[in-house]
Amino acid sequence: MKTPRRPPVDRAAALSGPSSDEWRVAHALLTLMHELPLPTGFPQRTELEDEMRTLEIDALRPTQGTHGRREVEKKADAYRAMSEHDLAQSIRDKPVPIVNGPASMCFATDHHHVAAALKLAGIGHVPVIVVADLSSLSESRFWVEMENNHWVHPFDAHGRRMAFRALPQHVWESQEDDFRDLAAAARDAGGYVKTDVPLAEFRWAAFFRRYLPAPTSESEYQALIPKAAALARTELALGLPGFEEASASAASQR
Known part of the structure; x- marks a missing residue:
């Protein structure tokens, strides 16, 4: 039996990656990371560069069961109205803190509204800072540590506690509250x-x-x-x- 031929690969499409708008914002963001002073309370630049990296918003696992839809939409509108330079600076000033968890998953511990709004505004990546590496823990021990550090809020839109496994998979999927x-x-x-x-x-x-x-x-x-x-x-x-x-x-x- 003849093996079916694979369709030809569109190399241009495969290498295109993010949209041209996102590339411009990313370039401006990288420039700002080296030119602008750090916000108050951030570590020195050499330390920050070791800890900060960019991550796809799709890869962020939320640790909150709900969000405010109006707040997300308001932020998204503000991002859309910004110049490329101002948008890049705004993104840089609020890196998303994450915890490395089991199965190589990255859990956002704050700035869920920011990440969801940027996704809504057409931005696919955000700068992140790793605040803890709990990847070696079992799933149950991981959630104990997350709760002890106030890094998770497992409650639904009615204020009822939910199982950790019931938390949304993506930041834009949180229940509207x-x-x-x-x-x-x-x-x-x-x-x-x-x-x-x-x-x-x-x-x-x-x-x-x-x-x-x-x-x-x-x-x-x-x-x-x-x-x-x-x-x-x-x-x-x-x-x-x-x-x-x-x-x-x-x-x-x-």
Whole structure:
């Protein structure tokens, strides 16, 4: 029996790789990595270059069960409006922290919204920094370490805990959570201040989910924003990251 011939390989297509737009952004990004000063708190350049590399967004495994769709779309619109230089600088300033896990998988521990928005804007790669190598651990021990370090948030859009294996495969596949959007909107409206506390917005989302009704339309969601910002300034929110005690005291005296 004759072996069927393989179709001819389109070498130009095979070597083309990312789109021309992505190549221009990548080139600008690499230039910026060597020309611009590092953000405050980053290691020195020689150390950073050892730790930072680019990775396909498709290869990032999320460690969060939900995201805010509106926040992702808002960021994607902002990325599309940027010049190539500004876009490359913005990408460079927020490398995605990852943990090397079992089976050579790379787990993103933060900046899920950034990665999802860049994917939506047509960018295929992001700079990453390895914060831990847990690739030698068993799957069960790996997740124990991830949870102990607050690197995973296995909860669905209703605030219910989910199995680690039920987490989405890609950053853009996370469940849409109106309260995760609301947490960001309430912060932007002055309800609380942004902090570096891990998973802070998810804690605020859980807080708002407890005290506010779930919106069933965009108008209901918009109406919840000032209510959420006001609620964040009450003593009910005391202890949450970014809570401002002065604002709460002023609110209680009104």
